[in-house]
Amino acid sequence: MRDKAARTRSELIRSAATVFAEHGYSRAKLSSISADAGVSRGALYFHFPSKEALADAVEAAAAERFAGVTGHEDVNGARDLSRAVRAFADLYRQNVIFRAGVLLSCEKDRKSTVNLIQQWEEYVSTAVAAAERGYPFARSGVAGHASSAIVAMTVGLAFLWHENEQWLAESTVTGVWNLLPPLVGRMG
Amino acid sequence: MRDKAARTRSELIRSAATVFAEHGYSRAKLSSISADAGVSRGALYFHFPSKEALADAVEAAAAERFAGVTGHEDVNGARDLSRAVRAFADLYRQNVIFRAGVLLSCEKDRKSTVNLIQQWEEYVSTAVAAAERGYPFARSGVAGHASSAIVAMTVGLAFLWHENEQWLAESTVTGVWNLLPPLVGRMG
Structure with a gap:
């Protein structure tokens, strides 16, 4: 029984992510989420008392996947960074939970418990700073701009x-x- | 009287842009738009029979401002391009009509009559191709990636x-x- 409850819960998180990613937080309907997960409204409320609670759960699940990308103990600079950028791109296009988490962190209508964009900014600037320490030719001031450029990109x-899938194709990324300057490493 | 009608029309476009930029197309309320413009619902309907018609008018007005940025007869490559990028950034943060037009072109809930993001992509790739012709040291294949990088950035x-205004500050841009590679010119 406990397994079944856990399974229902994770199905609800996946359905919620799909509906949030498609329609945005404010327009997402709980009835679509429960129907999509194949459970009753009662079962949904048993697990999540509100849409807010569901959105928090989607963000937490997205943050777990994100930690799989960035969660090394140490950031070793350029090599880690180009790997993380590739992983961010792959995760965004392949994983609806991660995608919904990123989109939820940009919603003006609610306060994120986990702001994935902010976590990404922090990860990138730490990694760029580490890369700069190992790269004696860096012009001063380049690191800050490199972080901004990588996050913006x-x-x-x-x-x-969302307009055209080519934008996250491996060859585009x-x-x-x-x-970008060699400071931040090459992608093969 | 004609002047007054034209003024009301342009006030409605500005109010609509403000409301669309703030709440998105689907959640924007015509009553907020008319109240914000200080006109009656009747006056709004006199000028714009539907929300769709208002959104089309905002996009058309945004495209006009955009043409002020990009509308030279010839694109002369690097110099024009860095100027256009700076102008795009300035216009986005300073002009709510332009900003609303860009945001409307990304809305999934309606079909844009003018897709500003697509116009921007076309402008950038034309300018990068012109820059490449005048830049003999360009590695082949760099131009396509440079266009993608500039648009993504x-x-x-x-x-x-929208999260933090520093992202479009002159120093960040x-x-x-x-x-980016010298191919696309320097900003002073």
Whole structure:
């Protein structure tokens, strides 16, 4: 029975992510989420007392997947960074829970418990700073701009992907990345 | 009287842009738009028979402002491009009509009559191709990636600006731009 409850809960999180990603937080209907998960409204309320609670659960699940990308103990600079950018792009296009988590962190209508965009910014600036320490040729001041460029680029590519999937294709991400200064490493 | 009608019409477009930019297309209320413009519902309907018609008018007005940025007869490559990127950033943060037009072109709930993001993509790739012709040292294949990078960056910066205005500050835009290959020119 406990297994079944856990399974229902995770099905509800996946359905909620799908509906949030498609319609946005405010327009998402709980009835669509329960129907999509194949459970009754009662079962939904048993697990999640409100839409807010569901959104929090989606964000927490997205943050777990994100930690799989970035959660090393140490950030080793350039190599980790180009891997993380690739992983962010792949996760965004392949995983609806991660995608919904990122989109929820940009919603003006609610306060995120976990702000994935902010976590991504922090990860990128830590990794760029580590890369700069190991890269004696860096012009001063480049690191801050490189962090901004990487965050803006990944967020922009993800946003544009909704219009056309080519924006997160491996060749686009690699090509765009390799225009950045060598400081932040190459993608193969 | 004709002047007054034209003034009311343009006030309605500005109010609609403000409300669309703040709440998105689907959640925007015509009653907020008419109240914000200080006109009656009847006057609104006299000018615009539907929310769709208002959104079309906002997009058309945004496209006019955009043409002020990009509407030279010839694109002369690098110099025009860095100027256009700066102008896109300035217009996005300063002009609510332009901002609403860009946001409307990303709405899934309606079909844009004018897709500003697509116009921006076309402008950037034309300008990068012109820059490449005047730049003999360009590695082949860089131009396509440079266009993608520039579009992703500008869209990402605009998107992030909603979280924190620093993302479209002149120093951020210049710093990020100057990380790109010399092919696309420097910003001073």
